[in-house]
Amino acid sequence: MSKTIKLTEVDICDRIRDKVLEQRLAPGTKLTEEALCEVFGVSRNLIRRAFLLLSKDNIITLEKNKGAAVASPSPSEAHEIFEARTIMENALLKQAMERANKASIKALRAHLEREQQALLDGDTPLWIRLSGEFHIVLGRAAQNAPMSEFLDLLVFRSSLILALYGNQSAPTSCKGGEHERLVDALENKDLETARQIMAEHMASLEALLKFDTKDTRQDLHSILGG
Amino acid sequence: MSKTIKLTEVDICDRIRDKVLEQRLAPGTKLTEEALCEVFGVSRNLIRRAFLLLSKDNIITLEKNKGAAVASPSPSEAHEIFEARTIMENALLKQAMERANKASIKALRAHLEREQQALLDGDTPLWIRLSGEFHIVLGRAAQNAPMSEFLDLLVFRSSLILALYGNQSAPTSCKGGEHERLVDALENKDLETARQIMAEHMASLEALLKFDTKDTRQDLHSILGG
DNA sequence: TCGCGTAATATTGTCAACAATTTAGTAAAA
DNA sequence: TTTTACTAAATTGTTGACAATATTACGCGA
Numbered sequence: 001m002s003k004t005i006k007l008t009e010v011d012i013c014d015r016i017r018d019k020v021l022e023q024r025l026a027p028g029t030k031l032t033e034e035a036l037c038e039v040f041g042v043s044r045n046l047i048r049r050a051f052l053l054l055s056k057d058n059i060i061t062l063e064k065n066k067g068a069a070v071a072s073p074s075p076s077e078a079h080e081i082f083e084a085r086t087i088m089e090n091a092l093l094k095q096a097m098e099r100a101n102k103a104s105i106k107a108l109r110a111h112l113e114r115e116q117q118a119l120l121d122g123d124t125p126l127w128i129r130l131s132g133e134f135h136i137v138l139g140r141a142a143q144n145a146p147m148s149e150f151l152d153l154l155v156f157r158s159s160l161i162l163a164l165y166g167n168q169s170a171p172t173s174c175k176g177g178e179h180e181r182l183v184d185a186l187e188n189k190d191l192e193t194a195r196q197i198m199a200e201h202m203a204s205l206e207a208l209l210k211f212d213t214k215d216t217r218q219d220l221h222s223i224l225g226g
Numbered sequence: 227m228s229k230t231i232k233l234t235e236v237d238i239c240d241r242i243r244d245k246v247l248e249q250r251l252a253p254g255t256k257l258t259e260e261a262l263c264e265v266f267g268v269s270r271n272l273i274r275r276a277f278l279l280l281s282k283d284n285i286i287t288l289e290k291n292k293g294a295a296v297a298s299p300s301p302s303e304a305h306e307i308f309e310a311r312t313i314m315e316n317a318l319l320k321q322a323m324e325r326a327n328k329a330s331i332k333a334l335r336a337h338l339e340r341e342q343q344a345l346l347d348g349d350t351p352l353w354i355r356l357s358g359e360f361h362i363v364l365g366r367a368a369q370n371a372p373m374s375e376f377l378d379l380l381v382f383r384s385s386l387i388l389a390l391y392g393n394q395s396a397p398t399s400c401k402g403g404e405h406e407r408l409v410d411a412l413e414n415k416d417l418e419t420a421r422q423i424m425a426e427h428m429a430s431l432e433a434l435l436k437f438d439t440k441d442t443r444q445d446l447h448s449i450l451g452g
Numbered sequence: 453t454c455g456c457g458t459a460a461t462a463t464t465g466t467c468a469a470c471a472a473t474t475t476a477g478t479a480a481a482a
Numbered sequence: 483t484t485t486t487a488c489t490a491a492a493t494t495g496t497t498g499a500c501a502a503t504a505t506t507a508c509g510c511g512a
Contacts, residue, residue, distance in 0.1 A: 009278070032463070043497065048464090049278055052235070056282055065464060065503050077371075084372045087317050145303075146310045146383075150376050157372075258493070269467060274494090291473050291494060 007042055012050035015040070020059055020070065021132050021156055022125040023163040027072035031060060057153055059160070071160055075211045078161045085154040086202045089135065092151060093198055095142035097191050104141035108183045111137050115179065132159055134179050141186070158205070165209040178204075233268055238276035241266070246285055246296065247358050247382055248351040249389040253298035257286060283379055285386070297386055301437045304387045311380040312428045315361065318377060319424055321368035323417050330367035334409045337363050341405065358385055360405050367412070384431070391435040 019025040036047045055062035062068050073081065096104070111134055118127035132155045139148035178201045185194035245251040262273045281288035288294050299307065322330070337360055344353035358381045365374035404427045411420035 034463075044464090045496065049275065052275055052278055053282055056279055067464065067504095080370050081372055084370055087373070091313050091317065144306050144310055146307055146380065147313070154372065260493075270494090271466065293474095293494065 007040060007046070009046055009049035009053060012036075012040055012042070012046060013053045016050070016054060017057075017059060017156055018129065020163075021159045022129045023159055024125055025070050027070050027160050027164045029070040031068040031070065033067070057156065059156060071157075072164060073157065073161050075165070078165060078209065078211075081154055081157050081161060082202065082206045085151070085158060086199070088147065088151045088154060089139075089198050089202065090195060092139045092142040092144075092147060093186075093194055094191060095144060095147070096138060096186060097189055097194065099143045100141045100186055105183065105187055108134075108137055108141070108186070112180055112183065119175070128159070131179075132156070138182070138186075162205070162208065165211055167208050167210045233266060233272070235272050235275040235279060238262075238266055238268070238272060239279045242276070242280060243283075243285060243382055244355065246389075247385045248355045249385055250351055251296050253296050253386050253390045255296040257294040257296065259293070283382065285382060297383075298390060299383065299387050301391070304391060304435065304437075307380055307383050307387060308428065308432045311377070311384060312425070314373065314377050314380060315365075315424050315428065316421060318365050318368040318370075318373060319412075319420055320417060321370060321373075322364060322412060323415055323420065325369045326367045326412055331409065331413055334360075334363055334367065334412070338406055338409065345401070354385070357405075358382075364408070364412075388431070388434065391437055393434050393436045 016025065016031075031051070033044045033047050033051075036050075037044055040047070051060060051062055051068045054060040055068070058071055058073075060068045061071050111130065115127065115130045115134065118130055135155050136148070136152050139151040142148055178197055181197050182194055182201070185191075185197060242251065242257075257277070259270045259273050259277075262276075263270055266273070277286060277288055277294045280286040281294070284297055284299075286294045287297050337356065341353060341356045341360065344356055361381050362374070362378050365377040368374055404423055407423050408420055408427070411417075411423060
């Protein structure tokens with residue numbers, strides 16, 4: 001039997017964040033304390049602390065006496081986040097170019113494998129998450145914790161934005177081997193090429209956005225339960 | 227009589243952060259819940275939530291069953307933070323150059339006044355805080371909330387680092403009118419000059435660091451009471 | 453049917469008591 | 483004196499009950 005380790009507020013955060021990254025928790029979804037208590041089998045106290053952390057990352061909104069809801073970034077916020085992300089990805093790319101070693105290249109290649117596999121398996125949520133996580137792994141290669149953690153945050157928020165405004169019918173980006181080409185450029189220490197691929201990649205992501213609102217309700221148990 | 231508005235966890239965060247920015251809360255200082263309850267006149271619940279937020283910003287460390295202490299960044303963390311800050315200041319400078327308007331220039335000039343006044347008044351803690359806040363105000367001029375908020379964080383953490391490793395005997399930086407010259411360059415849309423001033427400014431800040439540990443204990447009531 | 457006010461319900465916020473853990477203090481033995 | 487074991491105190495972690503607030507449901511009159 002699996003020993004049930006006592007969950008912390010951070011664990012709960014991560015679980016919820018993952019679902020956001022997988023775009024399985026839609027923006028605007030109301031998160032009630034009671035429901036999450038059941039899902040995670042913990043007390044309200046812990047849930048409330050997790051909410052506090054998530055709200056600090058702008059992954060949920062927390063309004064006094066109104067509770068928590070998955071964040072639903074406005075178009076202008078969306079723009080700011082993509083702008084920030086473009087700048088950060090570029091800055092980190094430069095750092096990564098200088099510092100990437102065998103280990104980080106290997107980690108990136110391994111990640112590409114997993115992306116590929118998820119695509120083959122038709123596991124779309126996993127693939128979406130891995131696509132985002134690629135940029136997180138890439139950021140780690142720059143070996144600057146504050147910066148790569150900030151990028152993490154922007155990647156999470158990007159997921160939220162894509163879930164909200166992403167044009168699902170459009171051919172999904174990242175499938176065109178852009179991630180692979182980025183790793184190649186990194187390995188070859190070809191900063192200019194890497195920058196260009198990244199710029200195109202970011203632009204194509206942002207091009208997916210269509211700013212007309214949609215609204216969805218969801219069942220927390222089925223999403224967070226697993 | 228002044229109506230005592232009910233404090234939130236965020237208010238308490240801010241109060242503590244301010245003291246960090248003023249370098250009045252030394253790195254390593256233990257923060258007990260009970261003591262802060264008295265200082266702020268709130269329940270432990272709120273203090274614990276404030277701790278959670280502060281720890282997420284790496285302003286305090288929070289260890290299970292051991293409680294909170296003002297963060298005490300290691301030399302390598304310090305280096306990462308200054309590196310990140312240098313990159314972010316540069317990136318934001320470019321954005322600010324493009325977007326700064328009358329209002330932001332005015333805000334910066336007003337801030338310079340306050341710095342000057344604090345210096346004249348001999349109010350060193352206030353001056354230290356305002357020196358840091360200058361960069362926060364400058365960041366705001368870039369009009370990208372995620373990025374400028376990230377810079378805020380780095381500025382706070384820089385204060386911690388300077389308090390820890392700063393060479394107090396050395397002639398303090400920022401007094402040489404570097405902030406003024408930055409605003410001038412910004413107003414003249416002279417990016418190259420601005421970049422150069424900023425680079426020198428950051429370098430001179432980092433040059434103040436001397437990595438030999440010191441250890442201090444402090445009285446929370448007298449520091450946080452006001 | 454619609455608007456409005458009111459009561460019932462659900463949800464969030466707060467607090468205080470209790471449990472678990474760490475830290476400080478004390479005394480005995482080497 | 484130093485070390486160790488043990489006890490007492492202080493500190494942090496957790497829980498559940500209750501208060502405050504918001505949301506919903508209902509009934510009434512127009």
